[in-house]
Amino acid sequence: MVSSEIAETALRRVARRAYELGRIEGALARGAAAGLLALPAFLLCHRDPFAALCLGGFALVLAAAWIRGEGFAEGARAGAIAGIAPCLLPAAIAAAGGDYCAAAFAGVPWSCALGGAAAGAILGFTSRTASGLPYWASALVALAFAASLGCLPAGVMGFAGLLLGVVAGGTPVLAARRVRA
Amino acid sequence: MTPERRAALQEELTALSRGNRAAFDPLFRRLWPLLRGFARRFLPEAEADDAAQEALLRIFRRASEFDPARDALSWALGIGAWQIRTHRTKARRRREAPAEEAPDRADSGPSPEDAALASQLSAALDEALGSLAPGDAATLSAYARGERPDLPAATFRKRVERALSRLKAQWRFRHGQL
Numbered sequence: 001m002v003s004s005e006i007a008e009t010a011l012r013r014v015a016r017r018a019y020e021l022g023r024i025e026g027a028l029a030r031g032a033a034a035g036l037l038a039l040p041a042f043l044l045c046h047r048d049p050f051a052a053l054c055l056g057g058f059a060l061v062l063a064a065a066w067i068r069g070e071g072f073a074e075g076a077r078a079g080a081i082a083g084i085a086p087c088l089l090p091a092a093i094a095a096a097g098g099d100y101c102a103a104a105f106a107g108v109p110w111s112c113a114l115g116g117a118a119a120g121a122i123l124g125f126t127s128r129t130a131s132g133l134p135y136w137a138s139a140l141v142a143l144a145f146a147a148s149l150g151c152l153p154a155g156v157m158g159f160a161g162l163l164l165g166v167v168a169g170g171t172p173v174l175a176a177r178r179v180r181a
Numbered sequence: 182m183t184p185e186r187r188a189a190l191q192e193e194l195t196a197l198s199r200g201n202r203a204a205f206d207p208l209f210r211r212l213w214p215l216l217r218g219f220a221r222r223f224l225p226e227a228e229a230d231d232a233a234q235e236a237l238l239r240i241f242r243r244a245s246e247f248d249p250a251r252d253a254l255s256w257a258l259g260i261g262a263w264q265i266r267t268h269r270t271k272a273r274r275r276r277e278a279p280a281e282e283a284p285d286r287a288d289s290g291p292s293p294e295d296a297a298l299a300s301q302l303s304a305a306l307d308e309a310l311g312s313l314a315p316g317d318a319a320t321l322s323a324y325a326r327g328e329r330p331d332l333p334a335a336t337f338r339k340r341v342e343r344a345l346s347r348l349k350a351q352w353r354f355r356h357g358q359l
Contacts, residue, residue, distance in 0.1 A: 011234060012209055015241045019197070019205065022242040069200010069245075 023067055031063030034080055040091040041149040051152055058083075058145035061138065071134035079139035082122040083146025086115025086162060090150050112151040112158040116165020119143055123166070124173030182254065186211070191253040198247040213237060216261045223265050228272065236264040277334055309351045317344035 035055060042055045058080070065076030089111060123139060143166070151158035182190075190211055196204035216236050220229035240260050247256060310318050320340045323330055329337050 008213070011213070011237070012206075015209060015237055016205060018238045019241040019244055023200070023245050026245045066200075066245075069202075073200055 023069070027063040027066040030066050031059040034062040035059035037084060038087050038146060038149055040095070041087050044091040044095060045150075046152050048152075051149055054145050054148045054152070058142065058149070061142045061145060065138045065142070068134075071132055072138045075135035075138035075140075076142045078123055078126040078135075079142030079144075080146060081126060082119040082139070083143040085118050085122075086112065086147040086165075087150040089115050110161070112147075113161035113165040113168075115147060115150060116162040117169030118165075119147060119162075120166035120169030120171070121173050124170040124177065127174070182215070187254050190257070191249075194244065194247055194253040194257070195249040197244045198249065200245070209237075209241075212240065212257060216240075216257070219258060219261050220265055224268055228268055229265075232264045232268040233261070235268075236261040239264065274334075277338060305352075305355070309348055309355060312351050313344065313347055317347055320344045321348065 035058070038055055038058055042051050045051075062076050062080055065072040123143065127135065127139070147162050147166075148159070151162050190208070193204045193208040193211065197208055213233070216233040217230060220233040220236070223229070224232055236257075240257055243260070247253070310321065313321075317340075320330075320337075321344045324337075324341045324344075332340075
């Protein structure tokens with residue numbers, strides 16, 4: 001191997017390290033932005049360990065998916081966009097003065113179901129026809145963490161409503177897109 | 182660059198920006214000669230290679246931020262051009278750096294012949310300096326001492342260049358070609 005080839009191999013290694021470093025920087029920025037975006041839901045409604053876990057998990061999933069890239073990154077972004085509405089809805093109402101966090105989920109958790117339906121529809125619209133398992137896995141995990149923050153006060157019923165909402169909102173959109181494709 | 186190669190560059194940079202590591206090696210093989218050739222058009226070879234390397238590392242560090250709607254070649258050469266400009270600025274500043282910053286040379290002591298020749302040259306230089314306008318002489322003296330009057334660097338550099346060209350003209354007039 002001549003010296004120029006050795007130098008080029010070394011340069012290639014340094015360039016690869018630079019690329020991965022840039023990727024990690026981008027992941028940290030995205031994780032921090034996701035955490036900040038979802039923080040009001042944690043601060044205004046329910047500051048318990050499970051909510052903290054969801055908040056941390058949401059930020060972590062976005063950061064890790066960005067480092068991994070491709071379908072994982074695209075899926076996590078779509079899941080975050082879809083999940084931010086059911087995540088922030090309670091915080092928005094609480095900030096507006098309503099005692100949402102204590103009373104809104106006393107009966108049927110319609111808001112969770114509605115938020116879930118909106119999330120499902122958004123996910124359906126933002127997904128691509130050829131999206132594979134990495135896309136859907138990271139999208140659903142990011143959506144689950146984000147939406148859970150909003151639906152924690154409703155307990156099991158809230159999660160059931162959320163899940164039904166996602167299925168009800170996402171299925172028609174996906175079916176319509178598949179028919180058109 | 183042919184349209185096919187340009188399209189391939191676009192495709193590889195887009196793939197890498199999305200996190201597809203398989204695009205790294207082909208992109209490296211395409212970018213490195215391109216940046217090196219680009220830098221060699223504007224800088225001496227050794228400096229050009231340094232500038233090209235720095236540009237290459239910067240491109241890979243920022244590859245994830247690349248917007249696929251943009252033209253990959255323009256984006257990469259834009260970063261390369263910035264790096265070349267930085268190198269040229271650094272080189273110019275090095276030339277303007279004060280003389281005290283230059284490394285000391287070992288002084289083995291001049292021979293008597295060298296000393297006599299140096300003395301004659303010094304006298305001839307003093308004579309040529311004396312024939313210059315006082316402002317030019319003061320500028321060159323300050324430059325030789327490594328001092329810079331209270332002037333912007335660019336202004337001082339221009340004054341030095343002008344004074345040097347007048348000194349050269351005086352020298353040619355008195356002693357023939359340099």
